[in-house]
Amino acid sequence: MAKLISKQNLYYFIEELKKNYNVYAPIRKGNSYIFDSINDKPAEEVALIYPTTILPPKKFFFPPQETLFEFKNQRIKVPSLNEKTVLFGLHLYDIHGLLILDTVFSHPINDYYYQKRRQNTIVIGISTPAKSPAFYEAFGLDVHVGYDLFLNEVPEGFLATAESKIGERFLKLPFFKETYWREGITQKFPDKLFSNKELIKKAVLQKNHKIWQRLAEICFGCGICSYVCPVCYCFETDDRINFDLCSGCRIRRWDACFLPDFSRVAGNHNFRPNLRDRIYHWYYHKFVQMPEEIGKIGCVGCGRCLTYCPAKINFKEILKELIKTL
Amino acid sequence: MENYYLPQEGIIQNIKVFTPEIKLYTLKLSNNRKLKFIPGQFVIISLLGYGEAPLGIASSPFKNETFNLCVRKVGRVTSALDKLKEGNKVGIRGPFGNGFPLDELEGKDIVLAAGGTGIAPIVSLIEYLITFRPKFKKIYLLYGARTPADLLFSSEFSRWKQFINLCLTVDQPDKCWKGNVGLITTLCPTIKVDCQNSWVIMCGPPIMYRFMASELTKMEIPEKNIYVSLERRMRCGIGKCQHCVLGTKYVCLDGPVFCYSEIKNIPEEG
Numbered sequence: 001m002a003k004l005i006s007k008q009n010l011y012y013f014i015e016e017l018k019k020n021y022n023v024y025a026p027i028r029k030g031n032s033y034i035f036d037s038i039n040d041k042p043a044e045e046v047a048l049i050y051p052t053t054i055l056p057p058k059k060f061f062f063p064p065q066e067t068l069f070e071f072k073n074q075r076i077k078v079p080s081l082n083e084k085t086v087l088f089g090l091h092l093y094d095i096h097g098l099l100i101l102d103t104v105f106s107h108p109i110n111d112y113y114y115q116k117r118r119q120n121t122i123v124i125g126i127s128t129p130a131k132s133p134a135f136y137e138a139f140g141l142d143v144h145v146g147y148d149l150f151l152n153e154v155p156e157g158f159l160a161t162a163e164s165k166i167g168e169r170f171l172k173l174p175f176f177k178e179t180y181w182r183e184g185i186t187q188k189f190p191d192k193l194f195s196n197k198e199l200i201k202k203a204v205l206q207k208n209h210k211i212w213q214r215l216a217e218i219c220f221g222c223g224i225c226s227y228v229c230p231v232c233y234c235f236e237t238d239d240r241i242n243f244d245l246c247s248g249c250r251i252r253r254w255d256a257c258f259l260p261d262f263s264r265v266a267g268n269h270n271f272r273p274n275l276r277d278r279i280y281h282w283y284y285h286k287f288v289q290m291p292e293e294i295g296k297i298g299c300v301g302c303g304r305c306l307t308y309c310p311a312k313i314n315f316k317e318i319l320k321e322l323i324k325t326l
Numbered sequence: 327m328e329n330y331y332l333p334q335e336g337i338i339q340n341i342k343v344f345t346p347e348i349k350l351y352t353l354k355l356s357n358n359r360k361l362k363f364i365p366g367q368f369v370i371i372s373l374l375g376y377g378e379a380p381l382g383i384a385s386s387p388f389k390n391e392t393f394n395l396c397v398r399k400v401g402r403v404t405s406a407l408d409k410l411k412e413g414n415k416v417g418i419r420g421p422f423g424n425g426f427p428l429d430e431l432e433g434k435d436i437v438l439a440a441g442g443t444g445i446a447p448i449v450s451l452i453e454y455l456i457t458f459r460p461k462f463k464k465i466y467l468l469y470g471a472r473t474p475a476d477l478l479f480s481s482e483f484s485r486w487k488q489f490i491n492l493c494l495t496v497d498q499p500d501k502c503w504k505g506n507v508g509l510i511t512t513l514c515p516t517i518k519v520d521c522q523n524s525w526v527i528m529c530g531p532p533i534m535y536r537f538m539a540s541e542l543t544k545m546e547i548p549e550k551n552i553y554v555s556l557e558r559r560m561r562c563g564i565g566k567c568q569h570c571v572l573g574t575k576y577v578c579l580d581g582p583v584f585c586y587s588e589i590k591n592i593p594e595e596g
Contacts, residue, residue: 112329234568241375
């Protein structure tokens with residue numbers, strides 16, 4: 001049962017959440033938007049309508065850099081991950097990005113750090129404005145999964161739908177009013193390009209296609225498309241040692257399969273020395289490997305890789321060109 | 327929820343120097359814990375402040391109060407390990423991976439092929455096979471190294487010879503060397519096995535797999551009976567970090583032991 005919340009009440013609701021949770025929400029940063037803590041800011045600073053953020057919400061569960069454990073001599077201490085968190089204002093594509101990471105980080109073995117944080121987090125979704133660079137409609141994403149509460153913008157404010165017990169509890173708060181509005185969020189119709197996973201897979205499997213070499217000539221190999229991707233998750237680990245030489249920490253940090261050392265082993269052998277092969281691997285992972293592993297392609301249509309690629313590479317155009325030669 | 331990123335504490339019980347670069351470490355887990363593993367599985371050794379490295383287990387799976395790791399000083403972690411002494415502590419994660427296809431080997435002729443330090447996980451398999459010797463038919467070990475001094479585990483050879491056919495070869499012989507000289511493939515003609523019913527397990531550099539596989543299939547050993555153990559950069563051991571991915575398989579989860587026919591067409595194999 002959907003309920004209506006006015007914009008002003010929504011700010012009051014956020015203030016209420018801040019009393020019990022660490023709340024992260026989209027805020028304006030220069031000409032862009034980022035997810036950031038709002039516990040030290042008034043709720044009015046939350047951007048209720050925003051095109052997209054620079055980094056996806058994966059950064060809260062799988063941070064760009066995190067401590068796996070600290071050590072002193074041979075003693076190991078694992079950081080506490082029990083912070084009660086609300087992620088407010090996620091667009092549908094980012095919610096689906098998290099659902100994919102949920103599978104990746106639990107299948108077949110649980111990733112302790114991701115899962116611990118995820119267990120303690122409430123997700124509140126919000127509708128995406130028409131002017132967003134995201135093209136997630138193309139995917140026909142399920143609109144009823146992956147969140148506790150979803151807020152859909154309507155002329156009177158936001159229409160709120162719950163998909164969990166916590167969400168239903170929120171709806172009982174006095175900020176939410178009964179309404180004649182019935183429909184929550186509406187399912188959009190998928191694009192031809194992304195409706196056929198098998199076709200994309202076959203297209204990408206053309207490993208000897210000349211397009212890969214052409215891409216290698218313009219791609220900087222910088223890895224930004226992986227960093228901003230809501231479903232890219234590869235990582236590297238590093239040990240950091242303190243000046244006392246007996247204490248330090250082991251960290252993990254985002255890696256990118258575009259970077260030259262990604263597949264280098266001791267003895268200096270590199271299994272993927274060419275940029276062409278590393279570019280191919282990115283497409284292979286998203287459109288061949290992930291469908292086989294988890295049944296979904298590794299893309300949710302957020303459009304971030306298109307926005308931030310310094311070479312202006314548009315993977316949708318690449319896929320279309322690959323499909324042409326099938 | 328188990329945290330697979332945390333190493334268990336292990337203590338170096340003994341260090342045996344094989345060559346200036348290669349040592350055999352005998353390790354014991356603290357608190358009397360035992361490492362249960364299948365031959366062909368690997369552990370990730372963890373040196374706090376330096377990092378981690380995946381290493382095949384080079385000892386009998388039945389002698390699990392201690393276990394052996396054969397390590398070549400080649401990278402940051404293994405160079406740090408090289409400086410450690412008996413009694414020093416290290417971290418151990420695992421065992422990880424699938425191990426060798428032990429059940430398939432029963433009642434079959436078996437050819438083991440090892441190149442260089444690739445002998446390490448094969449040692450674990452040899453000890454397993456010797457323990458259940460009557461279950462298997464002929465067993466050959468083809469083992470190649472650069473020089474006679476690079477043939478590791480030589481003190482075990484006479485014991486192994488009581489149970490298996492040991493065929494050695496070196497690239498660069500010294501004055502005392504009376505055995506075969508040449509690549510490991512030159513040992514293939516000496517194998518007398520029922521080819522259709524033979525299984526091959528190899529561990530060594532990827533280039534060795536290609537040449538050996540071509541020799542073995544010429545002898546009409548079915549390709550599906552040829553297994554290889556692979557090595558990759560690894561960070562997690564649990565199929566997350568993506569460094570060891572090979573096509574749609576993870577070396578750390580689905581491997582490190584693969585059927586040769588399964589991986590031969592993946593260009594990154596070598």
